Amino acid sequence: MPPPPRCGAAAIRLPFPIPYPPMLRFLLTRAGLVVPTFLGITVLAFFLIRLVPGDPIEVRVGERGIAPERLAELRHAMGLDQPLWKQYADYLGNVLTGDFGVSLVTRNAVIDEFLSLFPATIELAAAAILFAVVVGLPAGVLAAVRRGSVVDHTVMGLSLTGYSMPIFWWGLLLILLFSVNLGWTPVSGRLDLLYYVEPETGFMLIDTLLAGDTDAFRSALRHLVLPAVVLGTIPLAVIARMTRSAMLEVLGEDYIRTARAKGLREKRVIGLHALRNALIPVVTVIGLQAGTLLGGAILTETIFSWPGIGKWLVESINRRDYPALQGGILLIATTVIAVNLLVDLLYGVLNPRIRHAR
Amino acid sequence: MSMDVRAIPGGPADASRPPRPLVEFWYHFRRNKGAVAGLAVILIIATVAVLAPWIAPHDPLVQNRAAILQPPVWHDGGSWSYVLGTDDIGRDILSRVIHGARLSMLVGLIVVTLSLAVGLTLGMVSGFFGGVVDVAIMRLIDIMLAMPSLLLAVVVAAILGPGLFNAMLSVAIVVVPHYARLIRAAVLAEVSKDYVIASRVAGAGPLRLMLVTILPNCMAPLIVQATLGFSTAILDAAALGFLGLGAQPPTPEWGTMLASSLQFLQRAPWVVTWPGVAILVTVLAFNLLGDGLRDALDPKLKR
Numbered sequence: 001m002p003p004p005p006r007c008g009a010a011a012i013r014l015p016f017p018i019p020y021p022p023m024l025r026f027l028l029t030r031a032g033l034v035v036p037t038f039l040g041i042t043v044l045a046f047f048l049i050r051l052v053p054g055d056p057i058e059v060r061v062g063e064r065g066i067a068p069e070r071l072a073e074l075r076h077a078m079g080l081d082q083p084l085w086k087q088y089a090d091y092l093g094n095v096l097t098g099d100f101g102v103s104l105v106t107r108n109a110v111i112d113e114f115l116s117l118f119p120a121t122i123e124l125a126a127a128a129i130l131f132a133v134v135v136g137l138p139a140g141v142l143a144a145v146r147r148g149s150v151v152d153h154t155v156m157g158l159s160l161t162g163y164s165m166p167i168f169w170w171g172l173l174l175i176l177l178f179s180v181n182l183g184w185t186p187v188s189g190r191l192d193l194l195y196y197v198e199p200e201t202g203f204m205l206i207d208t209l210l211a212g213d214t215d216a217f218r219s220a221l222r223h224l225v226l227p228a229v230v231l232g233t234i235p236l237a238v239i240a241r242m243t244r245s246a247m248l249e250v251l252g253e254d255y256i257r258t259a260r261a262k263g264l265r266e267k268r269v270i271g272l273h274a275l276r277n278a279l280i281p282v283v284t285v286i287g288l289q290a291g292t293l294l295g296g297a298i299l300t301e302t303i304f305s306w307p308g309i310g311k312w313l314v315e316s317i318n319r320r321d322y323p324a325l326q327g328g329i330l331l332i333a334t335t336v337i338a339v340n341l342l343v344d345l346l347y348g349v350l351n352p353r354i355r356h357a358r
Numbered sequence: 359m360s361m362d363v364r365a366i367p368g369g370p371a372d373a374s375r376p377p378r379p380l381v382e383f384w385y386h387f388r389r390n391k392g393a394v395a396g397l398a399v400i401l402i403i404a405t406v407a408v409l410a411p412w413i414a415p416h417d418p419l420v421q422n423r424a425a426i427l428q429p430p431v432w433h434d435g436g437s438w439s440y441v442l443g444t445d446d447i448g449r450d451i452l453s454r455v456i457h458g459a460r461l462s463m464l465v466g467l468i469v470v471t472l473s474l475a476v477g478l479t480l481g482m483v484s485g486f487f488g489g490v491v492d493v494a495i496m497r498l499i500d501i502m503l504a505m506p507s508l509l510l511a512v513v514v515a516a517i518l519g520p521g522l523f524n525a526m527l528s529v530a531i532v533v534v535p536h537y538a539r540l541i542r543a544a545v546l547a548e549v550s551k552d553y554v555i556a557s558r559v560a561g562a563g564p565l566r567l568m569l570v571t572i573l574p575n576c577m578a579p580l581i582v583q584a585t586l587g588f589s590t591a592i593l594d595a596a597a598l599g600f601l602g603l604g605a606q607p608p609t610p611e612w613g614t615m616l617a618s619s620l621q622f623l624q625r626a627p628w629v630v631t632w633p634g635v636a637i638l639v640t641v642l643a644f645n646l647l648g649d650g651l652r653d654a655l656d657p658k659l660k661r
Contacts, residue, residue, distance in 0.1 A: 051517050164638060165641075169616055296508065317512070337504050
């Protein structure tokens, strides 16, 4: 048997000089990968809608029927008589110039509807991920430090339960308990009808503060709590599990033993030396929750009548508003790609091992 | 730690022979109490699903006008003939939950089989042949993974039209990338090993190499993923049912039951409670089992 290849100085020496600084090279390569993915998403969005049975115009006209000449005229006006690749090229051209089509129901540009509703979803998702991190991170650290104890088993049991939770049902249970029985929180919406706040940013918490209306701010906060907890439940479970396993891995490292041997207090060893290194994979997992949050928003917003893009998408489906659906999925997928890209770049900045790897 | 040193029970007395794989697997698996509990719950649910028509006290579709929104037996006004109460048109909730187990297990089975078959093929081909085929398949999979899975399932279900079968199909399509990636990684790890090269030199064709030589060595992660796939399938199909895109009323599907009882949340909470409990318990059991299988089958964690 040949001896195993030795790792060490020889492995690091490159056969050619790197033309860019490694960091820039990493950023460019990673960002470049986004382009084919985005193009693929546009193809998917374009063809998915073509799969809807029936001619788009006949579907729109419905039972009333339409004269053949008028049908041909409309088909020509919409470019439906063009070859498929031409239709796709036109679609891509429109998308790249910010034209995502027009809603069949409201006749508004899809991008305008999306942008007016998106802040509500971002506010909800941000509150959810905040809740998940604030609870999940300490819970995971605690479980790792007290490995095998009752605390560990409780945290892991609860997080597996959270991970298995049908969040649409979880939301109903919380409404039943906190809104119906205890009366602590409102059942639905973003703000009591008593208040009106001029939408400046679209984020209710910020808008109410800008208006200087503390009562409205409190109302907005009370509306936000339950949906955020429901949407944050699965990310919370994922973050707690990930933090625990990352901490366990790090706690076995030599530098932790060194830190302890130096006589550092346990709090400092855990809080500084261990947590900082354990955070690297956790940050990635937090970033990957963007998809979970936007997917979960469909259910959460429907339960709580939260006026965001999740509820809008479900309504578009029920109204057979296919342009809105098409624009919506493209915009959501683009958001997820963008967030994942940001997280990857951040990961590279945080972790020198990635930054310098080829 | 004396457990680890002791010889594995059931293994042959001759220490030079390794223990039989199943015995060794069970030895590691049963030490994980959560996984054993999960397996037990799944067996119970599966039995209930198979025997549903015989053990359900009532027909899940029969309405009783005399017993509308009747509470469970332990509430005032409850009766033993409707143990978990009745819904808004007087159907027995226990019977509906029992029949729902049938649908959910069926959903899990079909979705996992479909997605496994497609994902296995894509992943195998991608990992085995590499090159342009690999790049093409992996790009496609990256694109699918860029969509939130529930969103993609909702969109596909909306396009196919509501119904239980279409819901299963859309959930199956959405989870294919996970299997394909997993298999590809496993195949890549095996394909250049000596035993594969030996088999290739001996004249085995690509089909034989893929299915007979390599596949059996990629089974461990597949089994784990398939188990966890059951929970995803059940959860997502219930979510589609809840959104009105899955099974249609009066089908006793758990998510659909929740959706049609929303308006009775305040008056009759029991209508909402039980289908949700059923989903949670089933999904949790599959997740527990999956975690246990991973620990028992993963050689890196074994000792």
